[in-house]
Amino acid sequence: MGSAPRTLEFFYDVLSPYSWLSFEILCRYKNIWNVHLQLRPSLIAGIMKDSGSLSAMRFLTAMKSEHPEMLEKASRELWMRVWSRDEDITEPQSILAAAEKAGMSIEQARRILEKTSTPQVKNQLKETTEAACKYGAFGLPITVAHVDGQTHMLFGSDRMELLAYLLGEKWMGPVPPVVESRL
Template sequence: MGPLPRTLELFYDVLSPYSWLGFEVLCRYQHVWNVDLQLRPTLIAGIMKDSGNKPPALLPRKAQYMTQDLRSLGQHFQVPIQFPKDFFSVILEKGSLSAMRFLTAVHLECPEMLEKVSRELWMRVWSRDEDISESQSILAAAEKAGMPAEQAQRFLEKISSPKVKNQLKETTETACKYGAFGLPVTVAHVDGQSHMLFGSDRMELLAHLLGEKWMGPVPPAPSARL
């Protein structure tokens, strides 16, 4: 019997492209590193409000850098990121409240589908420049992820329920208590201690904390590591 897996909590919002990068890396490494990866749908707007932070793209020079940065990181991480054409409308006007409530409903009742549905929502907004605020768009993402239409509709109907709304609020508050000021946030629980890491560029440090080997954003297949 091997060692028990360490727990990693990933707090993320599909409105955050850097969350997508961290999400894909941790999904790739969860079995390589023997960790229990727990996905935590979180509302980035709540994090920003609580911390007093502002979206980096509101500063023109940061926005210019971010466009170039994500293009390079997408290639490096092998994640098909493309900037939305109307970036400010997507980020500041439409937001992700409905999408994150939908993912919260999935998390509560069908957690085995959470990874795939989350990925499809990122694909819509950050790869194909499609809307994620409209109900039909959310349903389309869920169905593309392999969820039956009837089940997706049932989850959509629950996004205004107190249970779902409170769960998303509680998860966001938990991230804030860990010290989050943006997303993604990875919390590693190792040897009775919790370590909060911000961003998608702390994976080498995460490997160090876990006592594991970092093999780049796309680890080789098991046969190639022998």
């Protein structure tokens, strides 16, 4: 393992099942590879011009500002709703249900949901999406690795072996033994 933490920016949209694959793998490897993982909710529609996850992504953007410690769990729960249980993630009640299942109080979730229509949240999501585009995104997910003063953009959920190589780390498959023992 490297000695100093390196930074990975992970741009994602919960409407993308491929983003979910990368998300789970990066969450499993962040401590193994000693990397600082920055979750960057983005709007795939801003990149691909057509999706239905605007409200969910605004919610995650507001959550990142208000309760960043809940972002990983809430993102995972939204993916579970839409891709595992075929449940809605566009209606306010659906988003509140996902936040509550992720461990957030309904009062906290309502406060965050109220902020999703504010210019601040709308602008933050737009800025994050534009940042992904500046890195060269043409879809999601992208992972941006900042290693030894260089920036590397990787597109897709099937680039983890290449990411490990860039970090000088070992790729042990999607469920590394360290995580497997905790499952």
